[in-house]
Amino acid sequence: MKNMTEIRWHGRGGQGVKTACEFFAAVAIREGKYGQGFPEYGPERSGAPMKGFTRISGEAIREHCGVHHPDVVVVLDESLVVSEDVCDGLGRDGTAIINTARPPSAFAGRCAGAVWTVDATKIALEEIGRPIPNMPMIGALARVTGLLDIETIGRNVERDFAAKFGRKTLDGNLRALRRAHDEVKRDG
Amino acid sequence: MKRTLALTGNESAAEAMRQINPDVVAAYPITPQTELMHAFTQLVADGAVKTEMILVESEHSAMSACVGAAAAGVRVMTATSANGLALMWEIVYIAASLRLPLVMAVVNRALSGPINIHCDHSDSMGCRDSGWIQLYGENPQEVYDNMLQAVRIAEHPDVLLPVMPTYDGFIISHTLERVDVIGDDEASAFVGEPKPRFSLLDIDRPVTYGPLDLQDYYFEHKKQQAEAMKRAKEVVREVGEEYGARTGRAYGFFDAYRTEDAEQIILCLGSAAGTAKAVADELRDGGRKVGVLKLRMFRPFPAEELARAIGHARSIAVLDRAEGFNGVGGPVCPEVKAALYKAGGADVFNYVYGLGGRDLGPDLIRSVFDDLEAGRADPREAIHLGVRS
Numbered sequence: 363m364k365n366m367t368e369i370r371w372h373g374r375g376g377q378g379v380k381t382a383c384e385f386f387a388a389v390a391i392r393e394g395k396y397g398q399g400f401p402e403y404g405p406e407r408s409g410a411p412m413k414g415f416t417r418i419s420g421e422a423i424r425e426h427c428g429v430h431h432p433d434v435v436v437v438l439d440e441s442l443v444v445s446e447d448v449c450d451g452l453g454r455d456g457t458a459i460i461n462t463a464r465p466p467s468a469f470a471g472r473c474a475g476a477v478w479t480v481d482a483t484k485i486a487l488e489e490i491g492r493p494i495p496n497m498p499m500i501g502a503l504a505r506v507t508g509l510l511d512i513e514t515i516g517r518n519v520e521r522d523f524a525a526k527f528g529r530k531t532l533d534g535n536l537r538a539l540r541r542a543h544d545e546v547k548r549d550g
Numbered sequence: 551m552k553r554t555l556a557l558t559g560n561e562s563a564a565e566a567m568r569q570i571n572p573d574v575v576a577a578y579p580i581t582p583q584t585e586l587m588h589a590f591t592q593l594v595a596d597g598a599v600k601t602e603m604i605l606v607e608s609e610h611s612a613m614s615a616c617v618g619a620a621a622a623g624v625r626v627m628t629a630t631s632a633n634g635l636a637l638m639w640e641i642v643y644i645a646a647s648l649r650l651p652l653v654m655a656v657v658n659r660a661l662s663g664p665i666n667i668h669c670d671h672s673d674s675m676g677c678r679d680s681g682w683i684q685l686y687g688e689n690p691q692e693v694y695d696n697m698l699q700a701v702r703i704a705e706h707p708d709v710l711l712p713v714m715p716t717y718d719g720f721i722i723s724h725t726l727e728r729v730d731v732i733g734d735d736e737a738s739a740f741v742g743e744p745k746p747r748f749s750l751l752d753i754d755r756p757v758t759y760g761p762l763d764l765q766d767y768y769f770e771h772k773k774q775q776a777e778a779m780k781r782a783k784e785v786v787r788e789v790g791e792e793y794g795a796r797t798g799r800a801y802g803f804f805d806a807y808r809t810e811d812a813e814q815i816i817l818c819l820g821s822a823a824g825t826a827k828a829v830a831d832e833l834r835d836g837g838r839k840v841g842v843l844k845l846r847m848f849r850p851f852p853a854e855e856l857a858r859a860i861g862h863a864r865s866i867a868v869l870d871r872a873e874g875f876n877g878v879g880g881p882v883c884p885e886v887k888a889a890l891y892k893a894g895g896a897d898v899f900n901y902v903y904g905l906g907g908r909d910l911g912p913d914l915i916r917s918v919f920d921d922l923e924a925g926r927a928d929p930r931e932a933i934h935l936g937v938r939s
Binding site: 403 | 556668689718720721722724821825828909912
């Protein structure tokens, strides 16, 4: 059963949850694993809370439903920690990764599992010039879970986004990816 | 050459269409089908296929253009969802009655109203009696596989009926997964060239399509249509086996998962089946004798084979992703009950679930198996699963 890792993404419309949940799955598939990525399609409004889901497994993935008991939650917008129960269904051995300037201890008691934090918005602003936190959060997720190697992700960012971004934005994204990978931290 | 790709259900259908390279596609966009036709029209624009793409002003026109092109004897495909399928309605019947081997992907979506863009089977179940063969796909891999097989089934000289491969809107159409595809040459060799027997453009052998057909011959033509649908069973089986020999992924009328010694069985169609299989495995680990039957082919309905596969169970839950508004439940359950009429003592219960995209998670499926084991359900009434009272 737990050959599979289930990831739930929380963010707001415009922060790149859809891109992140699908991209992470696509990279896993290209690495020979099984992957599944999809957002929850609600009313599509910029700034509205939204979820995305990623499953990674060594075997074929059969579940086709939302992730109710995640192993990892990735929170792209800190305000959702208060307004939504982002850690719903997360077990004691689960992990939350939160985009925030605050330390993990600031979220004590909010999640059953371990809490990691990284200031992805600041990293995105400094490296990309726009407050879109999905790329740094992908880097943080890779580090915390060890599911995918950061160099592999970097190569796939080049592959999937070079045409869309242009060189300057692409390089900014790659720096943001690696910085969050190195800066994400947990207490203790 | 075999390749492994990361594709959504819609992209997977488009990849199959690229390899099939149909002569004519006529389509109109509708969520959640839109990305399929978006991807395919891009292929047309890029010259990756030789298809004549007809962008029409409505789905009624889309199906009408498909009928005309298919009668001319070329290979024709289209795709739609929900209200788009509803707008095609009269021509959907005509395509089948004229014995035109069209293939139309239906990306299942709730048929309004209130307006809803998410998945249920109310659209394709509505045309279960229209004379189309229906194949329900579980995941993006099956979407690809069913599209290729649909062409062969439709064009088989014993069949000559349109085929509707379906898959769940958003849940499959917009979910990215691993899909193994065969090489372009292998796909071309598998689908082959269309060999129309009665082409409107063959002026040496003139034929008429769609003339007035009154008390004198209409009934005979309907009987022939019904017989073609019966023959389609054998063709679906043959094509599924041949596809399996070529790809390692064989297909039949249904996928009976751990049903052999099962006392409780869930029967469902489409994406729900995968989640149900995962729950069945978990319950089996706890010593419970449960299984899942995923019905792939709803038209023609494999009644005898189904009875043989699940008739031994103590109780069966049929999960319908459409409300039948018949006072007793959904459209699949009555057919399963009829199939089991002489098969023995299984109690059959009907659950209506997932309307308008309501999520069907493992907890709800577990609750169905628990109901069956405890004998809690009432066979006279459908249970609406996961609905708030």
